[in-house]
Amino acid sequence: MCATCGCSDHTHQDLLTNPLDLSKQREINLEKDILQENNLRAERNRGYFEAKKIFSINLVSSPGSGKTSLLERTIDFSDDIPIYVIEGDQQSTNDADRIRRKGTPVVQINTGNGCHLDAEMIHRALHELEPVEHSLVIIENVGNLVCPALFDLGETHRVVIMSVTEGEDKPLKYPNMFATSQLCLINKIDLLPYVDFDVERAKAYALRVNPSLKFMEMSTTKATNIVEWYDWLSHHVKVPH
Ligand SMILES: Nc1nc2c(ncn2[C@@H]2O[C@H](COP(=O)(O)OP(=O)(O)OP(=O)(O)O)[C@@H](O)[C@H]2O)c(=O)[nH]1
Numbered sequence: 001m002c003a004t005c006g007c008s009d010h011t012h013q014d015l016l017t018n019p020l021d022l023s024k025q026r027e028i029n030l031e032k033d034i035l036q037e038n039n040l041r042a043e044r045n046r047g048y049f050e051a052k053k054i055f056s057i058n059l060v061s062s063p064g065s066g067k068t069s070l071l072e073r074t075i076d077f078s079d080d081i082p083i084y085v086i087e088g089d090q091q092s093t094n095d096a097d098r099i100r101r102k103g104t105p106v107v108q109i110n111t112g113n114g115c116h117l118d119a120e121m122i123h124r125a126l127h128e129l130e131p132v133e134h135s136l137v138i139i140e141n142v143g144n145l146v147c148p149a150l151f152d153l154g155e156t157h158r159v160v161i162m163s164v165t166e167g168e169d170k171p172l173k174y175p176n177m178f179a180t181s182q183l184c185l186i187n188k189i190d191l192l193p194y195v196d197f198d199v200e201r202a203k204a205y206a207l208r209v210n211p212s213l214k215f216m217e218m219s220t221t222k223a224t225n226i227v228e229w230y231d232w233l234s235h236h237v238k239v240p241h
Pocket residue numbers: 061062063064065066067068069070095142143187188189190191218219220221222
């Protein structure tokens with residue numbers, strides 16, 4: 001449960017059942033303030049990325065969908081693009097250690113009781129990383145399909161990963177995450193013969209909440225369609241002429 005974004009209380013439901021309860025009203029206002037403050041900081045990050053012509057990705061998913069595995073593969077494939085990584089987890093430096101082993105600059109953010117990264121955390125991490133112009137910054141958000149949807153980090157693109165072991169109904173259960181993403185990666189397709197997951201149905205559900213969402217099917221462990229992903233990245237990173 002997150003103390004910052006307000007997801008841990010009953011505010012929304014209480015307000016619906018008792019709209020004149022002023023203490024609850026203050027809770028809602030506080031939540032709004034936090035989000036407004038975050039949005040202002042996110043705009044600053046966006047300005048920073050634009051000024052340095054950096055392509056930035058906010059990578060979101062449930063825990064274990066394959067975010068860090070995809071990052072490892074991306075680093076393997078991308079010797080011509082400078083990559084910087086910001087790792088978000090509640091605890092541990094496991095994911096940052098995996099990225100560091102690849103020789104890629106990385107900052108680990110531990111959110112403690114928080115269940116998402118926010119724009120201020122990214123601002124501070126960028127100060128530490130100092131990414132060069134025309135580079136790629138990938139932010140691995142905390143594994144969670146709820147709270148990270150609310151927090152704009154100033155990223156250029158939001159990419160959501162859904163793995164085939166999670167069930168195809170995730171877009172319907174967690175619509176905000178799919179509604180605010182531009183690209184959906186369907187990962188672990190090597191496991192399709194063993195699980196009951198209908199890829200076309202999953203896409204149809206996601207398109208219901210976001211008709212302009214794009215898709216890529218992949219297996220990060222088998223490197224299936226990683227080239228397609230890398231081509232997409234190369235297309236977006238503004239390499240100087
Ligand atoms: N079969 C299969 N396993 C995969 C694939 N991608 C990732 N995995 C496995 O899934 C597990 C979790 O992968 P991670 O990359 O750590 O997932 P994550 O999203 O970074 O996890 P958190 O950071 O904890 O949210 C690992 O055991 C991976 O080897 C894939 O395409 N196919």
